[in-house]
Amino acid sequence: MTRPTLSVVVPTYNESAVIEACLDALLAQSDEIHEIVVVDNNSHDDTVDKIKARAADHADATGRDPVVVLHETRQGLPFARDTGLNAATGDVLARIDADARVEPGWANATREFFARHGETYAAGSGTCTAYDLPFQDRFRAAQDALGRTVAAKLAEGDDVDAPRLFGSNMALTRGAWHRIRPHTSTRTDIFEDVDLTICAIENGIRCAIIPDARALISGRRFKSGPLSYLRYSWCDQRTFAIHGRSAERRRAVATLVTATIPFYLAMWVPFRLWNPESSKFELTRLIRPINE
Template identity: 35%
Template sequence: MPPALPSVSIVIPAYNEEPVIRQCILAALYQSVPAKEIIVVDNMSKDRTAELVRLMQEEYPDVPLILLSQDKEQGLIPTRNHGLDHASGDVLGRIDADSLLEPDWVEQVQRGFADPEVMAATGPVLYYDMPLRRFGLRADDRMRRFVLKLAKKQYHFLFGSNMAIRKDAWETIRTEVCRDEADEMHEDIDVSVHLADHGLKILYIPGMISGMSARRLEDSPKDYRYYVTRFERTYKNHKIHRRVLRVPMLIFMGVYYPAKVLRKVHQVRTRQVVRRGGI
């Protein structure tokens, strides 16, 4: 008899996510294989984020939907850590509040972690509020494969909107991950580096697909550049100076203006369809 597949928890850090939290939870609920638990960690939201989660707990009483509060300090890293520390699954999925998981996401994670050597995994993302979504997914997948090949699999970056880590691996690095009080780094890249420092295997799973918003394109060029250059600051903090690891940063910088135009066109067309009563 084959060994049982690992159970999967889904952890969602949230701060002022009222517009998106319900659809995020619904996508996590409607899975081909159910998650062991869905944990939303509210980080002192000033909007109705926590209230909406409580309403969904009442709406879906048979679903293991858990609301935690992280009110000791503001920030993604302590909020993420709080959720991962309280999750009970064999594998801890971590997504963002604007993530929309594909219906077989948990199933794909279970298959990947059926290999006991796999300690973490990530997959491509689909930008659901951009045009040509499936084309964008293929492009994202090819970019990630390309970077992994260039890095000769020595380093692989996890993506916070779509990642999972084995509970044992999290226990190994949880006290080592950087606190980043200055908020200068990519917290998911930091996790990747700490896993690599222990020689823990990170797997890229093409079928582990999460939708995410392209709302980052709403940032000013200055703010977007600061966000993207977090790659460089994260690796520099860890004294890693391999040029190949700059590739994702350069790609994201290069697509900013054309992607911003595409998003604007898509938004205008969507509003026109709504006005015509098409949606």
Template identity: 30%
Template sequence: MSTLSVVIPSYNDAAMLRECLRALAAQTRQPDELIVVDNGCTDDTAQIARAAGARVVVEPVRGVLRATAAGFDAATGEIIGRLDADSRPNPDWIARVMADFRTDPTLDAVTGGGVFYGGRAFWRFVGRWGYLGGYVVSMRVVLGRTPLFGSNFALRREVWDDVRGRIHLDDPRTHDDLDITCVLDPDTSVDYDPGLLMPVSARPFDRFAEFQRRASWAFHGLGVNLREVPWLTRLRLTAAGRRRRRARRAAYEVSLRSVPASPE
């Protein structure tokens, strides 16, 4: 049995964090470790986290990548899960994540989609199918692989150890999920599990300026990474990595078939 740490970066999101922690307390499979990263909060985020049994890690330098890195560095689990303070994981979220890794030892990271709560129905629809759906499709085209979704993913500890030195930690305009996706080794396998559907707040659509800011950060982070490894080079490397992953998966399935049945 692998161990799981859940990391939640937070900046002045105490009310939403409380609901996220309640959802985690209702999981059918509890996390082995729960970490909330206090990213310079001035509200009662830390008190709420501790009351729920979470370990609080303080990262005073503002930025979601900074906060995520601090939490991942502090995590002790073999699998590290990542949620946002406004995530509302379904009761089987952890169990499903662990099952994905348990049934496929060649899997390095898993992510899922999102559905929005709150706000207007129109924006919830646009958010799910245009914003998040467009993110997945466009990044598969540009990067040649499935992108991680920051409110809903998990990866193996060794994957984080590998990418830690390549992330753009000093860039305050970098999204953590996109930056980590961009610097993954070509052989790193990321699967999209459609059953890992995460309810998240529709607040990014409350104000156009907030949506514009998030979009500009995404384009900025993508530009930074594409200057380091150009588009066609990335596609070639990730395609070769997918072929090697398929070979590893096939070898694993052959090994399963070759194991003799135990006597009754």
């Protein structure tokens, strides 16, 4: 069994507060990672300085930096993502968010999945839980149970097709990306990962859950203001609309009204009160400025 090489693409825009933790988690698995491609999308804070410092700290004996820093001047996540994926040279191209922290074993699990199942599934997503929100133990248990179920089905040769890729923690073969990229949208008012999923499925690429490829992500979106969260959530139905998927668009609107927004409203206060550093609810956090 030949194990594919793994490139990791990380789009960034003003991520000074989180980029070091993201890179540290990846660099801890550098033996399993061919390259880390960070694409800066016009940051005006010290994100790039921190990236370069981390890369220099982890240069090997030949002076080779394990982190490649690219710059994309066209503003928007799809442009930064495309620049990174186009430049990456691994057999498998992973894509994570700058506020994500891959867990131990993530890179190995991703490579093993594509080594064993890459001929059937050319794309997949790992599971995610939030490191800065409360009540994550039960959600983590559910995610781990899903991973075990998928692993068991894969072992039995059963189908494990997933309905979508999750941009915070996903991977696809380089060949799959080259098939998909002419069809993807660069609009910034849609969910780029849903768009990518639709393009994959329409081009005969099957997607799955990748067992044991776990990542911790930020739940900061749930702490944003109501109008900001509504604008963000509305991208779902708009993505289906540009692909002419009327039935899925209607389901997305129904889910937004009956589940997404009610969940946000019910959890906004406890999520805002939670201090991830002390693991306590603190009333003073409710009056802190909201980071949109």
